[in-house]
Amino acid sequence: QVQLAQSGGGLVQRGGSVSLSCAASGRTFSNCNMAWFRQGPGKEREFVAAESWRFGGWNGDRVYIANSVKGRLNISRDSAKNTFGLAMNNLIPEDTAVYYCAADCHDRPAAREEQAYDHWGQGTQVTVSS
Secondary structure (H helix, E strand, O other), rough: OOOOEEEEEEEEEEOOOOOEEEEOOOOOOOOOEEEEEEOOOOOOOEEEEEEOOOOOOOOOOOOOOOOOOOOEEEEEEEOOEEEEEEEEEOOOOHEEEEEEEEOOOOOOOOOOHHHHOOOOEEEEEEEEOO
């Protein structure tokens, strides 16, 4: 059974940082596109960042980061450990959300649309206090 198990997150002060991890099991995710999405209170789930495992995407790069977090966020993949991470700094209250990791194991560039992703983590709460 394919599973994505998330860890990390919690309560963070404005200006602080947070790290999230997504551990995959059931198959190797080295040939899957991996992404992070988030859903703030009362909001739709939105794209945060993604890494294409092979192809360059709409911007020509393999890594795509949403403008709302660009410059404050890094994503990383450890294929040996089958994990995918997110590190974000200089947090603001608007970053408060449930964060989800997702995997798309089709042979195509990573997408920003959640419908492209087959496997999802359970979600991790990040709350930024002002």
